[in-house]
Amino acid sequence: MARWEPDSRRRLHEAAFALYAERGFDSTTVAEIASRAGLTERTFFRHFADKREVLFAGSETFQQAMVSAVAGAPGSAAPLDAVAAGLEAAAAQIPGRELARQRQAIIVANPELQERELIKFASLSDALTNTLRDRGLGDPAARLLAEAGLAVFRVAFDRWTDADADADERDLPALIQDSLAELRGIVTEDSRTAAAR
Amino acid sequence: MARWEPDSRRRLHEAAFALYAERGFDSTTVAEIASRAGLTERTFFRHFADKREVLFAGSETFQQAMVSAVAGAPGSAAPLDAVAAGLEAAAAQIPGRELARQRQAIIVANPELQERELIKFASLSDALTNTLRDRGLGDPAARLLAEAGLAVFRVAFDRWTDADADADERDLPALIQDSLAELRGIVTEDSRTAAAR
DNA sequence: CGGATGATGTCAGTTACTGACATCACTCTA
DNA sequence: TAGAGTGATGTCAGTAACTGACATCATCCG
Secondary structure, three states, rough: OOOOOOHHHHHHHHHHHHHHHOOOOHHHHHHHHHHHOOHHHHHHHHHOOOOHHHHHHHHHHHHHHHHHHHHOOOOEEEEEHHHHHHHHHOOOOOOHHOOOOOOOOHHHOOHHHHHHHHHHHHHHHHHHHHHHHOOOOHOOOOHHHHHHHHHHHHHHHHHHHHHOOOOOOOHHHHHHHHHHHHHHHHOOOOHHHHHHH | OOOOOHHHOHHHHHHHHHHHHOOOOOOOOOOOOOOOOOOOOHHHHHHHOOOOOHHHOHHHHHHHHHHHHHHHHOOOOOHHHHHHHHHHHHHOOOOOOHHHHHHHHHHHHOHHHHHHHHHHHHHHHHHHHHHHHOOOOOHHHHHHHHHHHHHHHHHHHHHHHHOOOOOOOOHHHHHHHHHHHHHHHHHOOOHHHHHOO
């Protein structure tokens, strides 16, 4: 028999997520999380930098998927199409809608968690900007496109999680395409029409 | 003689700022701040919600100045001009360049402080979006303009603080105008020119 | 003159997080 | 195959952010 059960990190993650969902983030102590996972508090902090980081565990993978897809898009592809590929690749990293919904509910209920989410998005934006620069984009264009792309993702993601659970809704990739089409519409639209909005 | 020295909050603010600048944010304890201000730790937390909030003390005033100026711009003014007025009014709230520089140095050295700054900007963005909606702007337009306006502010502010201290540089309002002009240029530019950047 | 007020002090407690060291199944090597 | 490493975990003590409850006492107001 192994000295330790093998999946400490996964068990900690599941325990934390469940407790945050049940009692709320603030009312959950790290000691309780560790205890439910059959481990100690000290071990929790060996796997996660802090109490918040549990909810952002997949973020490196997420960022990596996005960046790789953008970098790997054909050189002939338009910048916005490369970004679209990145968004879809990132979306594929997200597990299931119900989990995403629960996670989002935990985050919006707590300002500290919103702060953490904001800095994760900022890091994503930086990485995406650099990747677009590597594709030959100029300085303001790369940053603007990165920000716009992430805005598209956020809009699509919010629609996906806000959708009524009972209705069988469109999936995330489809919503990303929709949102992207809206962005194209707004940007392409001539200025007289835009001013009338 | 008064029972308490009158400016507790100001003294705490000055003490905290000085210590953060000298030793860094992490290496400063609230007990030290309170002690330098001639007060107790408990009193610190009566004036500031947490250790970070000291560095964002003016943010409500800042936001108020910006929102008021945008709301008070003549109804005939173009949305972007109303935003420009807001940015200048907000800039007027900023004390001096040397203080701003020191503050920025403290913040960029610490991720927790960057998180806090991000959420302050998010709040600013929400307020600005709502104000623009009140002026009759549509839904995606208001948000986009708010974000673009704040981006302009950030660019101008960074230039202002990064400028060599010895050279007598342009002031913040002038840099805001410059940055705004660049935004107008990028947005107005026809798409063939933009693609070549 | 006396009670209400409000900013501060005091104190005890909780909890996130850290560093140092011990443990012990497993593995690799001589 | 013995014995030295390795690595994930446990144990323990400590620091510091933050909170709640209650005391104090100059000032203000009736």
